[in-house]
Amino acid sequence: MENKHKKNIDRRDFLKVLGGTAVASATILPGCKERKDSAYTATTEIPTDQMTYRTNPGNNDRVSLLGYGMMRLPLIPSPDGTHDTIDQEAVNELVDYAIAHGVNYFDTSPVYVQGGSEKSTAIALKRYPRDKYFIATKLSNFSNFTRENSIAMYRQSFVDLQVDYIDYYLLHSIGNGGIETFRARYIDNGIIDFLLEERKAGRIRNLGFSFHGTQDVFDEVLAMHETVHWDFVQIQLNYVDWRHASGRNVNAEYLYAELEKRHIPAIIMEPLLGGRLSNVHDHIAAKLKQRKPESSVASWAFRFAGSFPGVLTVLSGMTYMEHLQDNLRTYSPLDPLTPDDREFLEETAQLMMRYPTIPCNDCKYCMPCPYGLDIPGILLHFNKCINEGNMPASSQDENYRKARRAFLIGYDRSVPKLRQANHCIGCGQCNPHCPQSIDIPKEMQRIDKFVEDLKQEKEF
C-alpha cells in the first residue's frame, strides 16, 4: 500500500515535469522561428512573375524560356490493368502550375505517349484563353509518307488539339533516315508546298523543323531557307552535345552557329539528354554541387541552353512536379552562365565522355519492340549502374561481388525477365526510330553478353 501510494506520486510528478517542459518549449520555439526564419527551409517560394521571356523576331511572340515538352507525361495503369494511360489529372495540375508561373509554350506530337499526348494537351489547355499559350506540334509521318496520310495527320492534329490554328508546326525529326527520307516525306509528295499554303492561310503561324542527324542533311534543309523561310528550327543542344555529339549527330555548336548566321530562332530539345545530365556519375554530381551547392545538377544544363540569346525556348519533358519546380526556379529569372561557367561545363562534358554510358534519352521512339523488349528500360539500367559505379571493369575488381549483385538484382527489378536484352533477336526494326542513332541490337547483345559474364562469373 505504501509502495503503491509512492508510485502514484511519482507518476504525478512526472506528468508535472512533462507539462512544464511542453509549456517551456511552446514559448521557446516561436522565439527561434522569429530569430532565424530562413534556417527552417532551404526552398524558397518560386516567383510567378520572374520568368525570362524571349521574343520571336519574326512575329514578336513573347515566349517563355521554359517550354513544356508533352512527351513524357505522367502515366497510371489503365482501369483494366493491361497497359498504362496518361494521368490526365496530374497533367492538368502540372499545366496549371506551369502557366501560373509563366510558361506559355507547349510542344507535342501526334505520336507522343502512344498517340495520346495531343488530346491530353488539349484537355489541359482548353481551360485557358487561346491567346495565352503557344502550341507546337509536328508532322510525324514516319511510317506512311503518302500525301494523303500526311495531310490526314496534319488535319487530325487540329481535331485532337481542338484548335483552329497552330502556333509552331514542325517537320518532325529531320535527318532520321538521311536526305532520301526527308525528300520522300516532304518534298516528293508536295507536302512542303501544302504546308507553305497553310502558313499563308494563317493556320500555321510558324513553320520549322526538328533535327536529328548528319551535317549534310542539316545543310541541305537549312539551304531551303531561301525559298521556304524557316520561322524556327528545333535542335538538340546541351553542354555535352555542344562539342561532343554522339553517334552521327552534329555538334550543337555548329547547328546553333548556322542558325545565328541566318537569324533563325532556335528551339532547344534534349537540354538534359532525357535526364542523363541530371542523373550523372557520382563524381560529376559532386563536382557540380561543389561549384554551386544550392543549385540542382539539372539547373546547370538549363542555364547552359538558356544562356544563348538566339534561343527562343528550352523544352523539357517534365513528368514530375519537382522537375517542373526545379526548372521554373532556374529560369525565374535566368542567371546566364559566365565564360568561366562555360569552361567548367566543357570540362565536365569531357569528364562525362570517360564514362561509357549509352546515349539513350528515354524518348521511347523505338518502342514498342515487337518482341516485347523494354529497350529504354534496359539501357537506363545499364547507364544507372555505370553512374553508380556498379560496372565492374573486370572480374578482378575490388567491388566485383557487390557490383555484380547490384547489377543483376537491379536488372530484374527494372526490367521484367521476358523484356530483357537476351530476348533481342536483332531484327533491327527499332534502329531507324532512334534519334540518337544508337545501334540498339548491338547494344542489346553487348549488354546480354555482359549479363552472361556476370551470371556465369566468367573472368573478364
Add this chain to the structure above:
Amino acid sequence: MLRKIRIAAATICFALITLLFLDVTGTLHLWFGWLAKIQFLPAILALNVGIVAFLVILTLLFGRIYCSVICPLGVFQDIVSWLASKRKRNRFRYSAALSWLRYGMLVVFVALLLAGLASWAALIEPYSAYGRIASNLFAPVYRWGNNLFAAIAEHVDSYAFYSAEIWLKSLPTLLIAIATLVIIVVLAWRNGRTYCNTICPVGTVLGLLSRFSLFRPVIDTDKCNGCQSCARNCKASCIDAKNHTIDYSRCVTCMDCIGKCTQHAIHYVPRTRAVHKPNQSLTEAKKEGTTGSRRTFLSLTGLLATTAILHAQEKKVDGGLAVIEDKKIPKRATPITPPGSLSASHFAQHCTACQLCIANCPNQVLRPSGNLMTFMQPEMSYERGYCRPECAKCAEVCPTDAIHLTSLAEKSSIQIGHAVWVKANCVPLTDGVECGNCARHCPTGAIQMVASDADNPSSPKIPAINIERCIGCGACENLCPARPFSAIYVEGHKKHRII
C-alpha cells in the same frame, strides 16, 4: 533433461530441413544439405553405406531417436500433437501394435521400390512426404514474405533481398501435399504417432532394430504406483502400464514418459536382461491410407495473354510495351530429366520425389512430373527458364544422389536431350526478320545459322542444329521469340550421354 535435449535437437533439425525447402538464396544447403542426406530412404537409395550403418547403429544403441529428432515428418507430428495436448491433456492410451498393417505397408513399399516405382513408394515415405508439404505449402508463404522484404528493399535502394518467383508447378502434386498434410495433422492431432507405427516403412524397419536397442526406457516396478500417467502421455501408445511393459518397436524414445512420471519410476538405461514380451491384444486403431486424390494431369501454362499483332499502321506511335504471350509446353515424346540423373529408368528408381531440387531450382526449369510412372519426380521444361551453365543446384541438394554431378564441366558435357527445329514457327520465315537468337545463346555452339535457300545466300537464315554437340539445356527453346510455341524445342533422351 533427456527430453529437453531431444526437443532442442529436434527443433534445430526440423527448422533447418524446412529451411532447405524454403531458401531462396541457394546458400543454406552448402551448410546444412547433409541433413537431407542423412534421411533414411535417401541414404539407402544413394547406397550411402556409411550413413545407413550409422543410422542402424544409432537405432541399435539408442532406439528410434531418428524418428524423434532427424525425421522432419516425425517432428512435425510431434508439433501437431503438442498443440493438441494443450487442449486435452493425458489423451493417449495403450493400444496393441497393428503389425499386419505395418508389415503389410512395408512389403508393399519394398515391392514398389523394386518395381522401379520409387515415386509411388514415396507417397508413404516420411522425408519426401514432408518435402512435398514444405515445398508446395510452406515455400510459397515463405516466398511471399521474402518478396515483401524485396519490395521494401527496392524502395530503400538496397540489394539485400530480391524477389523470388512463385508459381504452381504441378496441381496433382499440390493436391497430394494437401492430402498428406491433412491426413498427418488429423492422425497426429488425435493419436500422436499413429502414422509412424502403422504406415511409415522407415518406422517399421527401425522398429525391427529398436526392439533390440541397448538403451531404452524401463519401468521400475518397485517405484511404479500404477497411475498410468506415462501411458496417457505416450504419443506412440506403446506403454502397457498395467503390465509395466513398453513396446520398443514402437517407442520413438521421446523421453516424454520419463519426464511425466512423478515417481521417477522410468529410466533410460542400458538393457541388463531380456525384455518382457509385450502382451498382444487386438485393439482398434485408426488406419488411413495416404492415397491422395490423383487427378488427371492439368498442364499449367498460365493465363492466356492476348497477342498484339502489329499491323502496318497509319502512324507508328511512341512508347508502350508489346504484349508478351506466355510460352506453352511443347509435346515432348520423351520427358527431359536433369543432367546427372544418368537415365530415365535410373532416375525413376532412385528419386524419392521429395521436391528438394524443384524447390531449389533457380531457373524455374524443374517441376513435378505428371506421368504415372515417374509421378511427382522432377522433370524439365523450358518455357520459364533454361538449364543454365553455371548452375548444378539440383545435384548439390539431391539427398539420394539420383542426380549426381561432380563438376559444372561434367554437367555441360552431358547430353540430356537434343534440340528439334519447328519450321512453321521460325520467325525469319514467318515474320521475315533476322533472328538467330538460338544460335547466339547456344552454350555449345551446336547451332549455326544457314540460308534457308541453299542457292540464295541472302535468303532468311534458319538454324542448323548439330545434335551431336547439343546438350539439351533449352537455352534455344527458352529464348526463341516464337510464341506460344517455340520454333526450336528439346526432346529428352532416355539415356544420357557424354559428349
